[in-house]
Amino acid sequence: MPLPVDPYLAALFGSETRxxxxxxxxxxxEPLTAYRIAALSDVNRIKVxxxxxxxARAGVVRERPGGPHRSLWELIDDDVRRIFRRRIxxxxxxxxxxxxxxxxxxxxxxxxxxxxxxxxxxxxxxPAKAAEVRARYAKEFERPPEKGPxxxxxxxxx
Amino acid sequence: xxxxxxxxEVENTVASAxxxxxxxxxxxxxxxxxxGEDVVIVGxxxxxxxxxxxxxxxxxxxxxxRASAIEAVESWGFVRAGRIWRxxxxxxxxxxxxxxxxGSRSKTVLRETPYGPxxxxxxxxxLVKRFVELKYWPTAPDWRADLIRQIQFLLEDYGDSLDExxxxxxxxxxxxxxxxxxxxERRSRSVERRDE
Numbered sequence: 001m002p003l004p005v006d007p008y009l010a011a012l013f014g015s016e017t018r019x020x021x022x023x024x025x026x027x028x029x030e031p032l033t034a035y036r037i038a039a040l041s042d043v044n045r046i047k048v049x050x051x052x053x054x055x056a057r058a059g060v061v062r063e064r065p066g067g068p069h070r071s072l073w074e075l076i077d078d079d080v081r082r083i084f085r086r087r088i089x090x091x092x093x094x095x096x097x098x099x100x101x102x103x104x105x106x107x108x109x110x111x112x113x114x115x116x117x118x119x120x121x122x123x124x125x126x127p128a129k130a131a132e133v134r135a136r137y138a139k140e141f142e143r144p145p146e147k148g149p150x151x152x153x154x155x156x157x158x
Numbered sequence: 159x160x161x162x163x164x165x166x167e168v169e170n171t172v173a174s175a176x177x178x179x180x181x182x183x184x185x186x187x188x189x190x191x192x193x194g195e196d197v198v199i200v201g202x203x204x205x206x207x208x209x210x211x212x213x214x215x216x217x218x219x220x221x222x223x224r225a226s227a228i229e230a231v232e233s234w235g236f237v238r239a240g241r242i243w244r245x246x247x248x249x250x251x252x253x254x255x256x257x258x259x260x261g262s263r264s265k266t267v268l269r270e271t272p273y274g275p276x277x278x279x280x281x282x283x284x285l286v287k288r289f290v291e292l293k294y295w296p297t298a299p300d301w302r303a304d305l306i307r308q309i310q311f312l313l314e315d316y317g318d319s320l321d322e323x324x325x326x327x328x329x330x331x332x333x334x335x336x337x338x339x340x341x342x343e344r345r346s347r348s349v350e351r352r353d354e
Binding site: 005040089090092100110113115118120125129130133136141 | 200201212242265270281293319340351352
């Protein structure tokens with residue numbers, strides 16, 4: 001499945017292929033092979049190599065040895081990385097595993113605090129806006145009886 | 159291109175998942191391959207994935223080609239129950255919401271799984287939808303508490319990497335700028351307290 005390309009990034013970087021090549025690099029905590037970039041971005045590997053070569057000449061990415069007959073590529077421009085991460089997100093299981101202990105700790109801290117008391121009357125509802133928003137989200141928020149909350153607490157697996 | 163995913167393959171995949179969010183991701187990945195097009199996991203199941211299971215969802219809400227998705231899950235043993243498709247022995251429900259997504263496809267998060275990639279509704283859209291539900295829909299106290307925790311966890315994990323321009327646009331469009339600002343202020347105070 002090809003990565004969606006943000007039109008802003010396509011305009012800024014001049015090419016959808018370039019954006020698709022950079023997106024996995026920008027989102028990866030580690031350097032990637034061209035093969036992996038091509039698989040994640042659904043771009044032909046030859047095109048990925050061509051883009052990486054141009055980007056390397058411009059100093060945007062760098063090639064590193066990754067073992068016998070293997071090269072790794074990394075994005076070396078942090079500004080480009082930040083721009084991409086706000087607009088194209090790719091998430092790998094390795095990154096999830098690495099960040100999980102810290103996230104779990106912060107979640108425990110949140111749960112240790114009382115649930116915030118939210119006074120909804122503080123947020124005035126404009127009737128016209130309410131009608132518009134309810135029409136927009138009706139299908140998602142209007143739950144038929146068969147979508148009852150009783151199924152929320154854990155699943156059985158075969 | 160659509161790929162035939164057998165019932166046995168799905169059963170083995172579900173058995174291999176180590177958690178409920180993983181189950182959702184894996185099923186989403188298989189469904190995408192089965193229909194040969196993007197599917198996007200949205201709603202509470204998207205947030206469950208983003209929060210690594212710290213929040214719970216009742217079913218898997220899916221944006222994608224409805225007819226072919228239904229055909230696929232029926233071949234996997236799911237049976238229609240009203241609006242949803244259910245596999246009773248797993249306690250898993252799918253709700254196919256069609257192809258129109260209220261949110262940005264470019265902001266969806268592509269998550270890699272051993273069974274292929276799956277798209278999940280982006281952080282900004284997930285947040286705004288929860289603000290919308292709080293502000294515009296009547297909610298029972300326990301569900302309201304769930305919504306608040308979902309918002310807290312999303313802001314905690316992703317609050318510093320949001321596309322602020324897009325978030326401001328969607329929040330303004332949906333009339334939830336006020337509630338977003340309030341929650342961000344609460345988060346700032348909470349972080350200060352925890353850092354003391």
